[in-house]
Amino acid sequence: MDTPYSIFINGLSGVFVGIGTLYLMMKLLAVLSDRWAKPASKSESGTTK
Amino acid sequence: MAFFEQLGILAVTPGMVVMWLIGLTLIYLAVSREYEPLLLLPIGFGVLVANLPLTGLMSPGEGLIWRFYHYGVEWEVIPPLIFLGLGAHTDFGPLLSQPRLIFLGAAAQGGVYLTFFASQAFGFTLQESATIGIIGGADGPTTIFLAAQLAPHLLGACAVAAYSYMALVPIIQPPIMRLLTTEQERKIRMKKARKVTAREKLLFPLAATLVIVLLVPASAPLIAMFMLGNLFRESKVVERLTDTAQNALMNIVTIFLGLTVGATMSADAFLRGDVIFIFVLGLVAFAVSTACGVLLAKLMNLFTSDKINPLVGAAGVSAVPMAARVAHKMGAEADKKNYLLMFAMGPNLSGVIGTVIAAGIFLTMLG
Amino acid sequence: MAEEVLAPLAGKVLSVAVAVGAIVEEDDELLVLEAMKMETVVYAPADGTVLAIQAQVGHQVEEDGPLMTID
Numbered sequence: 184m185d186t187p188y189s190i191f192i193n194g195l196s197g198v199f200v201g202i203g204t205l206y207l208m209m210k211l212l213a214v215l216s217d218r219w220a221k222p223a224s225k226s227e228s229g230t231t232k
Numbered sequence: 233m234a235f236f237e238q239l240g241i242l243a244v245t246p247g248m249v250v251m252w253l254i255g256l257t258l259i260y261l262a263v264s265r266e267y268e269p270l271l272l273l274p275i276g277f278g279v280l281v282a283n284l285p286l287t288g289l290m291s292p293g294e295g296l297i298w299r300f301y302h303y304g305v306e307w308e309v310i311p312p313l314i315f316l317g318l319g320a321h322t323d324f325g326p327l328l329s330q331p332r333l334i335f336l337g338a339a340a341q342g343g344v345y346l347t348f349f350a351s352q353a354f355g356f357t358l359q360e361s362a363t364i365g366i367i368g369g370a371d372g373p374t375t376i377f378l379a380a381q382l383a384p385h386l387l388g389a390c391a392v393a394a395y396s397y398m399a400l401v402p403i404i405q406p407p408i409m410r411l412l413t414t415e416q417e418r419k420i421r422m423k424k425a426r427k428v429t430a431r432e433k434l435l436f437p438l439a440a441t442l443v444i445v446l447l448v449p450a451s452a453p454l455i456a457m458f459m460l461g462n463l464f465r466e467s468k469v470v471e472r473l474t475d476t477a478q479n480a481l482m483n484i485v486t487i488f489l490g491l492t493v494g495a496t497m498s499a500d501a502f503l504r505g506d507v508i509f510i511f512v513l514g515l516v517a518f519a520v521s522t523a524c525g526v527l528l529a530k531l532m533n534l535f536t537s538d539k540i541n542p543l544v545g546a547a548g549v550s551a552v553p554m555a556a557r558v559a560h561k562m563g564a565e566a567d568k569k570n571y572l573l574m575f576a577m578g579p580n581l582s583g584v585i586g587t588v589i590a591a592g593i594f595l596t597m598l599g
Numbered sequence: 600m601a602e603e604v605l606a607p608l609a610g611k612v613l614s615v616a617v618a619v620g621a622i623v624e625e626d627d628e629l630l631v632l633e634a635m636k637m638e639t640v641v642y643a644p645a646d647g648t649v650l651a652i653q654a655q656v657g658h659q660v661e662e663d664g665p666l667m668t669i670d
Binding site: 424553556557560561564568569571573574577 | 607608609626634635636637639640642644662663
């Protein structure tokens with residue numbers, strides 16, 4: 184686990200996996216937030232993205 | 233007679249004089265040119281004072297500044313506290329309103345890894361290379377955090393490189409951004425994305441802490457403090473704490489951080505051939521990170537009809553908010569009614585997180 | 600048709616370049632906002648006469664907050 188290559192690959196992919204998971208979490212938050220807002224407003228809550 | 237034997241001036245070496253000049257230059261840059269004065273001023277002074285002979289200021293176990301350094305930096309207390317303050321200042325709204333921009337912050341870590349690779353090809357150890365690479369993350373506290381654990385002898389040089397280049401972002405980035413984008417692309421107007429609720433902004437730091445720490449536990453000291461600060465801010469119920477974290481605490485820790493980082497730069501630690509390499513590689517790291525951010529934005533544009541202005545990709549280099557300002561200014565040059573600042577804050581903030589994750593992974597594998 | 604000029608980003612109003620009743624052309628400078636320690640100029644979206652100015656110098660505005668109404 185110690186060669187520069189493995190650290191490079193692990194590192195870069197680790198960053199993308201971490202950020203990717205955060206991305207999914209943020210999307211989830213957005214969906215939940217829209218759902219919680221719905222009962223309060225009758226108007227269209229807008230399309231995502 | 234004893235007094236004359238202990239005269240400091242008799243023990244001055246040429247190396248020390250060189251360091252005085254460097255310290256004074258940093259102070260000049262801070263005061264006259266206003267380059268990152270909050271850090272470069274105390275750092276410059278620390279350099280000056282640590283290179284005065286016979287003071288015992290950096291004497292292990294007893295020196296005043298050594299104590300600040302040991303308990304604040306070696307014990308990894310100060311960088312996390314800075315992150316507490318940063319989190320309290322941060323508004324994740326721009327990022328939450330357009331989540332896909334988070335990947336631009338990830339891409340900007342490309343410079344970190346490429347520089348890591350280049351550094352070890354030049355003969356630096358893996359730990360040293362990681363510390364040099366992380367300069368490309370454009371994040372002072374993270375650089376210091378990593379250096380203190382992996383390569384403390386390079387801490388001063390890497391920190392000064394990081395802060396200097398952060399101040400120079402308006403000079404370093406534009407040529408690269410111009411080179412990699414067409415006039416057309418720079419004119420892209422981005423659509424206003426969804427409104428973010430207060431509840432989302434409150435839940436985000438909690439969820440983010442869970443996600444990141446479960447994936448990269450080594451990043452916990454920085455991420456947990458960052459998100460705690462953010463939680464203070466978004467909860468809106470601890471204004472006193474938020475205010476302290478944003479102001480008093482930040483200021484206190486910044487003072488200690490600057491002074492101690494400067495004081496690590498003694499003549500024998502700093503005046504080595506390595507240091508030139510560090511400054512060159514650090515610059516490369518910044519440049520490559522800028523390029524990676526811009527290029528990923530262009531790549532993403534191939535797959536979406538809602539185009540991203542590639543300039544905001546450069547803001548993935550997490551010099552907050554300088555890189556976002558640079559992106560905005562370049563966008564305004566192409567089209568004066570294009571307001572990219574808020575869009576650019578998304579990648580800017582995700583770059584901070586990305587750099588911390590990168591540091592955490594380096595620590596996990598090399599610590 | 601009156602058109603609302605909205606704030607393109609959140610910030611503090613530094614200065615207002617026109618007065619109520621002024622005739623402006625598209626792309627004329629209307630006011631200056633400060634955000635992230637940077638000055639941003641807000642330009643007129645269309646030709647017209649300034650009907651009302653909601654922005655007050657020294658006050659914070661939110662993103663999409665009303666700045667001016669132009670006819």
